[in-house]
Amino acid sequence: MNSIIKAACATCRRELDVEGDPLSSDCGGDCWGCVGETEASLGYGPSIEKCNAEIDAGYRSGSKFKLKKDVDNGQE
Numbered sequence: 001m002n003s004i005i006k007a008a009c010a011t012c013r014r015e016l017d018v019e020g021d022p023l024s025s026d027c028g029g030d031c032w033g034c035v036g037e038t039e040a041s042l043g044y045g046p047s048i049e050k051c052n053a054e055i056d057a058g059y060r061s062g063s064k065f066k067l068k069k070d071v072d073n074g075q076e
């Protein structure tokens with residue numbers, strides 16, 4: 001057997017580490033497309049900024065994430 005089985009995202013089954021597709025980066029078994037969206041949804045600033053940049057660049061679909069600056073106070 002000499003077939004190369006490419007890794008796929010455990011969440012959306014996207015092929016991982018595809019050249020030219022920044023959302024396919026391997027984030028421990030899931031693609032950055034899924035991981036970034038999850039983190040951004042949870043309000044993680046750096047991921048929100050990166051996801052929004054990818055939306056601007058046309059890699060990611062959907063609406064932009066909003067930074068939840070108001071939520072920062074009083075929460076871990």
Ligand SMILES: [Zn+2]
Binds near residue numbers: 014
């Ligand atoms: Zn995925």
